[in-house]
Amino acid sequence: MxxxxxxxxxxxxxxxxxxxxxxxxxxxxxxxxxxxxxxxxxxxxxxxxxxxxxxxxxxxxxxxxxxxxxxxxxxxxxxSDAGTVVGRLEGGGEAARHDVFFIGAAPSTREHLAPRATPAVRQLARQLGVELGALSGSGAAGLITRADVEAAAESARERFGGERLRGVRRSMALNMARAHAEVVPVTLHGDADLQRWGAARDPLIRLAQAIAHACRVEPVLNSWFDGNALAVRRHAQLDLGIAVDTPDGLFVPVLRNVGQRSAEDLREGVARLRADVQARSIPPQEMLGATLTLSNFGTLFGRYASPVVLPPQVAILGAGGIRDEPVAWQGRVEIHPMLPLSLTFDHRVVTGGEAARFLQALVEALEAPSG
Known part of the structure; x- marks a missing residue:
């Protein structure tokens, strides 16, 4: 076969x-x-x-x-290819036989043996929180199979009374666990005064352009981090992930080369990405390669947040809902539209000064008069 x-x-x-x-x-x-x-x-x-x-x-x-x-x-x-050997070698004749030796007293049980399972099954067990040592394998010579692990996980879920996560939500749970284990997050908060914008309040494109400007000031935030090699890979252009909430879960399509595109081109690109996500027809390559993510959660509800950085990215910007607030302006109190911002960064890579300068440059770009 x-x-x-x-x-x-x-x-x-x-x-x-x-x-x-x-x-x-x-x-x-x-x-x-x-x-x-x-x-x-x-x-x-x-x-x-x-x-x-x-x-x-x-x-x-x-x-x-x-x-x-x-x-x-x-x-x-x-x-024509037996593939990677992950279990025992099988064959006929004397050449297929092998001896197993134990140094010391002969064991009376099998407790000294490590559970027999392929690397893929071991990885699945780690992801599902199943202890392989507690299982009896149903495969050949006691090999623990995927079905054994899934059955154990399902039994645990039934005892707990929970519901099995699938698809996007399952992936989200795994990604959040990875982020919690790997990233050292710090969040800065700030506000942008949008009183020079006029009546228009569609901040997404201006936010994308402001992020591109801030990345030129502090380029380390437009990078990937290889934690194992302790290396940073910086990028010449900004590929911005746009968080899109759907009934099936959160998707993050990628808006390419943000800093080199016009506002109208960016607007058309965002509309296309959103339509493809809603239709579940977006190509996989359009979901890969973001170096920084924008979560415009304020369109739903909320002011400030602590967005989660997904490795290998090193930062994520959250934009809350725009509010009319009293501000001190030229010696008097006025009502201005204020946009709350939350920047979470991985402190293993980004210093507090770099993050603060990035957020300052971003706010200054947002507060400039709209074109």
């Missing part, structure tokens, strides 16, 4: 949930024919057949979560 494995779906996407099979066992398919639709943290992705052949086996049912590199479809025929 030839194994076609779940391919790499893009930067940071290590797993996908099977949404719908387009083929069935025994069916002949042609190259590039749609095999399956999978749901990732970013979007629905259609995976085509890598070559023509007859489907011998489908690995996983709708609703199952697979990791990149795990078998997805088995095709009839001899495999």
């Amino acid at each position: 030839k194994h076609f494995k779940l391919p790499d779906l893009g930067e940071g996407l290590q797993e996908a949930e099977i949404a719908h099979w387009h083929v069935s066992q025994g069916q002949r398919v042609e190259a590039d024919q749609p095999l399956v639709s999978v749901e990732t943290a970013k979007a629905l992705v259609e995976i085509p057949a890598p070559y023509a052949g007859v489907v011998e086996k489908l690995f996983g049912a709708e609703g199952d979560v697979l990791h990149v590199g795990e078998p997805l479809v088995g095709f009839e025929g001899e495999s």
Whole structure:
């Protein structure tokens, strides 16, 4: 059997949930024919057949979560590549036999042995909070399978009375756990006085332009951080993630090259991204590569926040709701529209001074008269 494995779906996407099979066992398919639709943290992705052949086996049912590199479809025929060895080697004859030695007293139980499971199953167990040592494997020679781990997690959920997270919300939970474990967040708050804008109150495009201006003042906030290598990769252009809230969860499509585009071009780009997100038709590549994120949560409700930085990004800006407030202006009290801002940055990479200068430059750009 030839194994076609779940391919790499893009930067940071290590797993996908099977949404719908387009083929069935025994069916002949042609190259590039749609095999399956999978749901990732970013979007629905259609995976085509890598070559023509007859489907011998489908690995996983709708609703199952697979990791990149795990078998997805088995095709009839001899495999020319055995793949990465993650379990025992099997074969015939004396060459296939191996001895296991224990130094010291002979054990009377199997407690000295580490649980037998593939790397993918171990990763799944870590993500679901399942202790492999407490499981009895149902696979060959006691190998713990994905089904064993998922059954243990489901049993724990039933005892807890909870509901299984899927799709975008499951990915959100995993991303938040990663951010909590890796990032050292600090948040600065400030306000922008919009009294020079006139009557218009559509801050998103002005915010994007102001962020691009501030990134030129403090470019470290337009970068990625490799925590393992303790290295920063800076970028020449700003690719800005725009947080879009939907009934299915939060999506962050990416607005490219913000600093080099006109206001009208940016407005059209944002409208297109939002429409694609709402229709769940946005290509996966349009959800990747943001170096800084803007959360315009004030369109829903709220003034200040502590937005969460998702690694490898180093900062996120939250914009609250615009309010008319009394301010001291040229020796008298006036009512001005004020935009509250919250900047969260990763203090492993960004100093307090850099963050403060960034926010100051951003506010100054916002407070300039509108064009």
